[in-house]
Amino acid sequence: LNYTEIKDYAWYDGNNNPRGTKEVGKKKPNAWGLYDMSGNVWEWCEDWYGDYRNNTHTDPTGPAGGSDRVRRGGRWGDYAGGCRSAPRDNDSPGGAGNGLGFRLRRSYS
Numbered sequence: 001l002n003y004t005e006i007k008d009y010a011w012y013d014g015n016n017n018p019r020g021t022k023e024v025g026k027k028k029p030n031a032w033g034l035y036d037m038s039g040n041v042w043e044w045c046e047d048w049y050g051d052y053r054n055n056t057h058t059d060p061t062g063p064a065g066g067s068d069r070v071r072r073g074g075r076w077g078d079y080a081g082g083c084r085s086a087p088r089d090n091d092s093p094g095g096a097g098n099g100l101g102f103r104l105r106r107s108y109s
Helices: none
Strands: 042-048 069-072 088-091
Touching (some): 042 088
Antiparallel strands (some): 069 088
C-alpha cells in the first residue's frame, strides 16, 4: 500500500470530514479481506509496551509486564504515514478516548 492508495483503505486526517470515527467496512479490505486494519481507530493490543526502537532483532519479544499496553494502526486524526500496521505507541489500560478500539479474534483448530 502506498500513500496514494491509503485513502481507499483507511480513514486519516486527509479524508476524515466530519472528523471522528467511522463505521467499519466503508473502505476497501486489505489483501487478506480484513477491513479497517489501518486508520479509523488505534487498535488496542494485549502486548505490554517496551521501548525497542534501537533493537536490531526481527519481531522482538516485549516485556512480560508493565504499566502501558501497545496500540497500533493509527487513527482518524493521524497523517497518512501513521496509519499503517507498523507504527506503535503506548497507552495506559485505564485511559479512554475516541481514537482507540479493539478487535475480536477467533482461534481455529
